[in-house]
Amino acid sequence: MRKTVSSLISFLPLLLLVQHALWSSGASDKNKSMVEQLRRYGIIRSSKVAEVMEAVDRGLFVPPGGSPYFDSPMPIGYNATISAPHMHAACLELLEKNLQPGMRALDVGSGTGYLTACFALMVGSEGRAVGVEHIPELVDTSIENIKKSGAAPQLNDGALSIHVADGREGWPELAPYDAIHVGAAAPQIPEALVEQLKPGGRMVIPVGTMFQELKVVDKKLDGTVSVRDETSVRYVPLTSKEAQLHAN
Ligand code: SAH
Numbered sequence: 001m002r003k004t005v006s007s008l009i010s011f012l013p014l015l016l017l018v019q020h021a022l023w024s025s026g027a028s029d030k031n032k033s034m035v036e037q038l039r040r041y042g043i044i045r046s047s048k049v050a051e052v053m054e055a056v057d058r059g060l061f062v063p064p065g066g067s068p069y070f071d072s073p074m075p076i077g078y079n080a081t082i083s084a085p086h087m088h089a090a091c092l093e094l095l096e097k098n099l100q101p102g103m104r105a106l107d108v109g110s111g112t113g114y115l116t117a118c119f120a121l122m123v124g125s126e127g128r129a130v131g132v133e134h135i136p137e138l139v140d141t142s143i144e145n146i147k148k149s150g151a152a153p154q155l156n157d158g159a160l161s162i163h164v165a166d167g168r169e170g171w172p173e174l175a176p177y178d179a180i181h182v183g184a185a186a187p188q189i190p191e192a193l194v195e196q197l198k199p200g201g202r203m204v205i206p207v208g209t210m211f212q213e214l215k216v217v218d219k220k221l222d223g224t225v226s227v228r229d230e231t232s233v234r235y236v237p238l239t240s241k242e243a244q245l246h247a248n
Pocket residue numbers: 078080081082083108109110111112113114115132133134135138165166167168183184236237238239240241244
C-alpha cells in the first residue's frame with residue numbers, strides 16, 4: 001500500500017504534465033477546428049488570416065464560463081461583448097491588404113484585445129498595432145490576455161500597445177493608420193478617425209443605432225474618401241463610458 005502511494009506520488013508531476021498537455025492540446029485543437037470551419041464556410045479565404053487566427057487562441061480572451069470557440073458574441077462584462085469569430089474573421093479579411101508587414105493598425109473599442117493581437121501578428125514587429133478602449137478594467141484584462149497569447153512578443157517589444165481613451169478621438173499619437181477597425185457601432189462615422197486614415201488606408205466600422213451596417217471606408221491616394229456597405233450587423237454602441245455603464 002505504502003509502495004503504491006509512494007509510486008503514485010513520484011508519478012504525480014508526470015501525471016500533471018500529461019494532463020496539462022492534454023488540456024492545452026484540447027484548447028489549441030478546438031481553436032484550430034474553429035478556424036477550419038470558418039475556412040470551409042468561405043469566411044476566411046486568406047492563409048495569412050487563418051495562420052494568425054490559429055496562432056491567437058480565442059480561449060485566452062473569453063472570460064471563464066463562456067464558449068470561446070462557439071460562433072457567437074460572448075459577454076465580457078461592462079455591457080460589452082467579444083465579437084463572434086466570423087465577425088473577427090470577416091474584418092481581418094476586409095483589412096488584409098492594409099495589415100501587411102510594417103503597416104500601422106488601430107483597433108477602436110479593443111475590449112478583450114483579441115483582434116488587436118491578431119492585427120499585431122499580421123503587421124509583425126516592424127509594424128504597429130494600437131488598441132484603444134475606454135474601460136480601464138478591460139484594458140488591464142486585455143493586456144493580461146495578450147501576455148499569454150501568440151502576440152506576447154509584440155507586446156514586449158512595443159509593436160503592440162493598448163490605451164485607455166475615448167476611441168471616438170482615435171489615437172492621434174501614432175496616426176496615420178493603414179487600417180482602422182472599430183468594434184462598436186457609431187451613430188455616424190467619426191471625423192477624427194477619417195482624418196487619422198492614411199491615403200490608401202481602409203477603415204471598417206459598424207454605423208447605426210437600431211439598424212447597423214458594417215461600412216468600408218477607403219481613403220484614396222488623392223485623399224478622397226469612398227464609403228460602401230458590406231453587411232448588416234449588430235454591435236454594442238460606440239458611446240461615452242457613462243452611457244455604456246448605465247445602459248439597461
Ligand atoms: N472588439 C472587441 C470588443 C467589442 S465590444 C472584442 O471583440 O473583444 C466594443 C468595445 O468598445 C467594448 O469593449 C466597449 O467598452 C468599447 N467602447 C465603446 N465605446 C467606446 C469609446 N467611445 N471609446 C473606446 N472604447 C469604446
